[in-house]
Amino acid sequence: MAYNKVINKSNRTFERTLSYDKYTDPKVLEKEMDVIFSKTWQKVGHVSQLEKEGSFFTTEVANEPIIVVRGQDGVIRAFYNVCPHRATKLEQNESGKKRILQCGYHGWTFKLDGKLNKTPNFRGEDAACVQDACLRPVRMEILESLIFVNLDDDAKPLAESYGDFFERLSKFPFLGELKRTNVKTRHLKANWKAFVDNYLECDHCHVAHPSFIATLDMNAYQIMTCENYSVQASSVKPDKNYGSVELDEAEMQGGSFYWLWPNLMLTIYPGPGNMATIQLKPIDHENTLIVYTYYFRDEELTQDEKDLVAFAEQVRQEDIDLVELEQIGFRSRAFERGRYSSSEQAIVQFHEMVLEAIDK
Ligand code: FES
Ligand SMILES: [Fe+2]
Known part of the structure; x- marks a missing residue:
């Protein structure tokens, strides 16, 4: 002790x-x-903040920028709010509703499930080289309508943690x-x-x-x-x-x-x-x-x-x-x-x- x-x-x-x-x-x-x-597990929000498809909010966990978004398929997901192209913080707003997420630097766009959509400065063969550049997911769980994320991929599931x-x-x-x-x-x-x-x-x-x-x-x-x-x-x-x-x-x-x-x-x-x-x-x-x-x-x-x-x-x-x-x-x-x-x-x-x- x-x-x-x-x-x-x-x-x-x-x-x-x-x-x-x-x-x-x-x-x-x-x-x-x-x-x-x-x-x-860090509480980041509540499902009532993400009622509609495309609604999102941004936050920080342990100094990491995080975005939580409800996709067009209705699924809530969490990602690091960081562009895979050159690390720019992707979404600047605290909350809102969008069909697509766009980086303000070189204009890359991402679907709400984190997949890369368009890369204006990478075309043709160049675009093929970066197609795996998706948003990096963060572990997220929802219990009692509360949304939690955990930056540790090895952490126990939320329900077993408490x-x-x-x-x-x-x-x-x-x-x-x-x-x-x-x-x-x-x-x-x-x-x-x-x-x-x-x-x-x-x-x-x-x-x-x-x-x-x-x-x-x-x-x-x-x-x-x-x-x-x-x-x-x-x-x-x-x-x-x-x-x-x-x-x-x-x-x-x-x-x-x-x-x-x-x-x-x-x-x-x-x-x-x-x-x-x-x-x-x-x-x-x-x-x-x-x-x-x-x-x-x-x-x-x-x-x-x-x-x-x-x-x-x-x-x-x-x-x-x-x-x-x-x-x-x-x-x-x-x-x-x-x-x-x-x-x-x-x-x-x-x-x-x-x-x-x-x-x-
Ligand atoms: S840093 Fe995001 S598009 Fe270039
Ligand atoms: Fe007190």
Whole structure:
């Protein structure tokens, strides 16, 4: 074990956290990009973004430009968004609908299944020489309408990568009805792992999130570590009122807050069908782009849904402020590591996974 175990007089084990240089050293992030972000399933979108043939969106995974497109045959595929002729980034738009993809440099065109279409500067025999120059595919899988890609050709299939996580999600039958309704991004002035640490414990909830503890029954709050993911769950306080909306059994359940190795969080609050994902995209070792994506049944949010978004945003801002303060301390010489409380087993799991990946 790469961190210190400290045993106190009552013989209880207190483990020390990841050393703080893991949050402040640019070389650590470089390694994480190589051995973590380039080898894990990364959520890139939702099928509701690709409803029509020819619809596409572009994104980045571990600094690689990626395009995800629904072909004329209805099949969704992912490719590196890079031209095989001379590496130019192919599609510049974030999203749209096209019959053909055209490179802006020498005008090569590609069908939506990635096959080469036309090569204006290679004609006749020249064209025959480059006909195998197709877009390079990326592994892609869709579960519960969420689209994931993995840059590692040897990675396990998505469904096998997260234990029984997708079975758990299937208990929320409304998920298939949800659409991606809005996306918000925030710039976090902290290392991506500090945000995960914050998400994985609720010891801070009583101090920092008064609205959260007023809504959820904190006596029933549980944290469970599972295979490559963890879940925090609570029941909703019995007096919470959802107006005249009729809720099914799954909607009556309490909040469920999942974390998926390494950088994805997924939350389902009690109340009318909803889901949100939080994805962390490191900008550098001390700056992170947080992408919050909300999913509801309809793009026009009801008042209840707007209230839920406002509630979630409030809690999130409280967390961001704390994590940025923590990053200041990571840079200090005062301490080298933190300590875990006995209810922080999900952070222990996360840290063990980080160390296992980067120490290889
Ligand atoms: S780089 Fe794309 S056509 Fe030349
Ligand atoms: Fe929090």
